Amino acid sequence: xxxxxxxxxxxxxxxxxxxxxxxxxxxxxxxxxxxxxxxxxxxxxxxxxxxxxxxxxxxxxxxxxxxxxxxxxxxxxxxxxxxxxxxxxxxxxxxxxxxxxxxxxxxxxxxxxxxxxxxxxxxxxxxxxxxxxxxxxxxxxxxxxxxxxxxxxxxx
Numbered sequence: 001x002x003x004x005x006x007x008x009x010x011x012x013x014x015x016x017x018x019x020x021x022x023x024x025x026x027x028x029x030x031x032x033x034x035x036x037x038x039x040x041x042x043x044x045x046x047x048x049x050x051x052x053x054x055x056x057x058x059x060x061x062x063x064x065x066x067x068x069x070x071x072x073x074x075x076x077x078x079x080x081x082x083x084x085x086x087x088x089x090x091x092x093x094x095x096x097x098x099x100x101x102x103x104x105x106x107x108x109x110x111x112x113x114x115x116x117x118x119x120x121x122x123x124x125x126x127x128x129x130x131x132x133x134x135x136x137x138x139x140x141x142x143x144x145x146x147x148x149x150x151x152x153x154x155x156x
Contacts, residue, residue: 003089003153029081039134044068048125054102066105
């Protein structure tokens with residue numbers, strides 16, 4: 001998969017599923033076990049290595065805003081697939097502003113404290129972070145975040 005810059009003016013492509021092949025395309029998919037009902041899902045980008053900090057790159061595509069995807073979960077199904085999500089990379093000089101934007105929009109799934117959010121970022125690798133909130137007696141209840149395998153930019 002190739003990460004695209006905004007200035008390239010073309011689609012960021014679609015993130016392939018973990019088991020995607022040339023002949024059988026798949027998409028990132030999650031299953032919510034032991035629950036059927038309404039809820040919300042957020043997919044964001046985090047760093048490859050712990051602590052999993054908000055990544056400066058952005059998810060782009062339908063239902064994406066502020067660098068992440070968020071939508072209502074279908075109450076009829078417990079498997080949810082994410083098609084047409086792409087990764088848009090930021091320039092090094094925009095890195096700090098992009099991370100600040102993630103924090104401003106409450107996009108810090110592992111609540112990494114400010115003193116651990118600085119330093120170097122691997123701009124050639126990200127992980128998808130899936131966050132799900134399910135409806136319970138007191139409202140929406142968060143489930144623990146789940147990470148994808150690392151996704152690497154195969155820019156040559």
